[in-house]
């Protein structure tokens with residue numbers, strides 16, 4: 001049996017090695033390392049895949065979020081509502097731009113932003129909502145978009161963990177996450193569902209004028225070389241990463257299907273076990289399982305992690321400290337309301353290995369180790 005890893009990027013690479021190696025060699029031969037043909041090709045294919053008009057590639061997912069907030073013209077002091085239960089990148093860029101992060105509560109079943117909590121936090125200073133499609137499960141976009149419309153707010157989707165996830169509206173319309181808000185942001189960090197072999201990110205929008213500002217912001221505020229109209233930054237996806245992503249985008253649906261079958265395997269193995277709450281899937285979305293995250297009793301969780309580690313099975317807590325408890329956001333503490341569900345989840349979540357390259361034997365080994373721990 002191969003050694004079990006949270007994400008097996010090496011085996012995945014070996015399975016597509018000849019294709020990837022040839023594509024990288026082609027970029028090397030072209031010497032167009034920046035803005036080469038693969039970058040444009042990738043942006044076009046990704047627009048088609050996600051179902052949006054414009055895709056603007058950039059250097060990473062954190063930059064995508066930052067550039068989105070810059071392009072929307074948000075000003076220091078403007079309030080941006082985000083979940084506290086997310087990766088730091090979502091909230092960090094808010095603070096970096098001197099905007100004010102306002103932490104919303106999440107739904108205990110979907111782990112995603114709770115629209116009722118969002119509504120309570122809206123003030124005259126609120127300018128944007130950043131729902132996060134956490135672990136590969138969609139945030140409740142229909143309600144978020146309705147609220148945003150009512151209060152005239154921008155919606156920036158943090159789709160770093162959910163590329164390929166489909167959202168179904170109550171009238172039956174289907175859209176991919178990332179294409180629903182004013183801007184969608186994603187990351188191609190190697191462990192993400194669509195991972196490069198280095199850093200990468202992208203922004204999605206259907207608004208032509210906004211697309212132009214996003215593109216300029218990512219390119220030193222210029223659309224004509226050396227003529228700088230707005231304050232921008234330097235954030236590019238390089239040609240080698242784009243060439244790799246062109247190959248992997250074609251496989252994304254099968255990769256997501258592979259993740260779903262791993263989740264099915266775990267779900268079946270743990271079904272009916274009183275100690276384990278397996279991931280919930282809301283009727284409005286399919287789940288692309290960036291993570292397979294269970295809820296267990298807090299007094300059992302560290303023991304489970306240690307027990308699995310003894311058997312060389314990695315597991316992770318995403319995330320051990322929620323935003324509203326991070327030292328970096330201490331300056332906001334007088335404004336932070338208590339987030340009971342976020343705290344409750346933080347004490348109970350644990351994620352098992354999930355990726356596209358499992359051997360059946362590995363999955364059986366993980367599932368029986370988890371069950372043995374709770375039965376001992």
Ligand SMILES: *Cc1c(COP(=O)(O)O)cnc(C)c1O
Nearest residue numbers: 060061062087089090160187189
């Ligand atoms: C990975 C991630 C990001 C940031 O992406 P990078 O490419 O690492 O900058 C942002 N938000 C979430 C939820 C993520 O998981």
